[in-house]
Structure formats: structure tokens, C-alpha cells
Amino acid sequence: MYGRLEWSFAQLFPDTAEAEYLDRWASIWGIARIPAARAEGIVGFPADPGATVPAGALMRRADNVQYRTEDGGTEHNGAIQLHVECTSYGATGNADPGTQLVLMTTFIGVGATGEVGPGGLAGGANAQSDELLLQAVLTRIQLPPHGGAAFDYVRWALEVPGVTRAWVYPLEQGAGTVVVRFMMDEVRAPTGIPTPPDVQLVAEHIDAVRPVTAKVTVAAPIAYPVAVHIRNLALDTPAVREGIEHNLRQLILEEAEPGKPIYLSQWNTAIGLTAQVQHFILDQPATMPTPLPGQIITFGGVTYS
Numbered sequence: 001m002y003g004r005l006e007w008s009f010a011q012l013f014p015d016t017a018e019a020e021y022l023d024r025w026a027s028i029w030g031i032a033r034i035p036a037a038r039a040e041g042i043v044g045f046p047a048d049p050g051a052t053v054p055a056g057a058l059m060r061r062a063d064n065v066q067y068r069t070e071d072g073g074t075e076h077n078g079a080i081q082l083h084v085e086c087t088s089y090g091a092t093g094n095a096d097p098g099t100q101l102v103l104m105t106t107f108i109g110v111g112a113t114g115e116v117g118p119g120g121l122a123g124g125a126n127a128q129s130d131e132l133l134l135q136a137v138l139t140r141i142q143l144p145p146h147g148g149a150a151f152d153y154v155r156w157a158l159e160v161p162g163v164t165r166a167w168v169y170p171l172e173q174g175a176g177t178v179v180v181r182f183m184m185d186e187v188r189a190p191t192g193i194p195t196p197p198d199v200q201l202v203a204e205h206i207d208a209v210r211p212v213t214a215k216v217t218v219a220a221p222i223a224y225p226v227a228v229h230i231r232n233l234a235l236d237t238p239a240v241r242e243g244i245e246h247n248l249r250q251l252i253l254e255e256a257e258p259g260k261p262i263y264l265s266q267w268n269t270a271i272g273l274t275a276q277v278q279h280f281i282l283d284q285p286a287t288m289p290t291p292l293p294g295q296i297i298t299f300g301g302v303t304y305s
Helices: 002-010 019-028 130-142 150-160 196-209 238-255 264-272
Strands: 040-046 058-060 066-069 078-086 100-103 112-116 167-168 177-181 215-219 222-234 279-286 295-304
Touching: 019 264, 130 150, 150 167, 150 177, 150 196, 177 196, 196 215, 222 238, 238 264, 238 295, 264 279
Parallel strands: 177 215, 222 295
Antiparallel strands: 040 078, 040 112, 058 066, 058 100, 066 078, 100 112, 167 177, 222 279
């Protein structure tokens, strides 16, 4: 009985509520969990003059992720450019430019293997996590919409599937300007840096809701990788090394912002708090990593001696 009361009490507050009740809290504030989304983009196949590919044609990636053409296409200048969509939801459907896809049905005059276009396949994202949904609810409670305040741009960016962090810089490019930078840590692992198609999606969403007078620029941060070198680690075991890497990645996830340094004491603390670490010497970074405006610290790996 007391356990049931304790559980029920937790559901009375959004920051302790479980997923089902967190969704209900979100709905009270007019917020819905962002659903999973499909990746889409352009894929080109070599083709003979007059060749066609019908709508609905299937193709697959080397890892068996499948895509479907939406409208089909006809040969032009020796190739057929097809707009495709992943058949499954989630970040797994995203693909870099040049990724090869193979048609699952042969078509006369059309090469079996094609390549993803320069824009890549983008837009695929997993359903919004409980952590990000809670962040959206708390932001809505603590910072009510102001129709164009700085924090409104952060909230608008976070409404796009796959966006996990966002920052706004009013007046960075002059009077009346707003610069928005964001990260997609789950979709664009391991660095989290958005691609140009990701930037376009966020820009289009913000453009649809922003004040008409603002001059808005949406940009991806520039990666500033920081390599870590540790000497005389004790205890030095695979489990300890795995724990150190996890803590370093978590440090960057929580502290990194465009143009913001991460102090050496924070790097040392992240390593020292790893379970079973007794002592170590941090050789790199030797000085405080200080990215320039627009740059963001990313994990550059960890080595040992």
C-alpha cells in the first residue's frame, strides 16, 4: 500500500512522472511528444535514355535498411534522380552522401546500384525521449512563450525531430538578427553535428513560426574535437577505460556550447569520478580547450600510456 502511494505521489509532478503520465502533463501545457520520423532525400541511378522507375520501387542499403520511391522518375542526362523515403521510422534511415543503395527489382535500362545525392538522406529521428519531453514541459512552464524572445527560438528548434540541444545568439550579425545553432546528438552520432539538410529542416520550421521582422540564420556548430591522453592510470582495466570514455562524453554533452570552454578541472573531475580510478595524470588537454564563436567541443578520443 505504501509503495502504491509512493508511486502515485511521483505522478503528481512532471519531473518525477513516468512516461504515460509525463505525456499527460505535457498535453495539459499543449505539448505532444515528438513522434519518430522517416529519413528522405535524393538517390541517383545510372540509366539509359528513356528509362523509367515507377513510384513505389524499393531499394536497400548494405545493412538491409529499405527505402521506397515516392513519385518514380525518368532518365535525364544519363541518370534518374529519385526522391526516396525510408520504409521505417527512426534515425537509422539517415545516410551520408555517396551511400550506395541497390534496387530490389530490376528495371530495363536502369543500373542496379545508385548513390545518395549530395544532400544525404535526412530527417529520420527516433521518438522524443522522456528526458527531452520533460525539458520541453519545464521550459514551457518556466518560460512562457513571448512570440520571439530568445528562449522562444530555442524551443522552436527543439520542436524539430532529432534536435537535442539548441542555443540562440541575438544581434550576432547586427541589429535585428538572430542566430540559432543546434545539435542532433542521437541522430548524428558520434559528434552530433547537424548536416546541411538538418539545418534546412530547422530553418524552415523556425521560419514558419518566427516574427516576420527578425532576420534569422540557422547554422550547425563547427566541431572542435578535443583529444584526451591519460598517463599512469590505475586501475587500468577495460571496464575502467570504458567508464572514463562514458564520463568524458557525458561531460561534453552536458557542458559543451558553441564558443564555450570546458575547464581542465572539469576534465579531471570526469575522469576521477569514474569507478575504480585511483590515480592518473592528464597530459591532454594540457590547456583549457577554448573554441571560437560558432565552434563546439566534441569528443576526439582518449589514449593511454
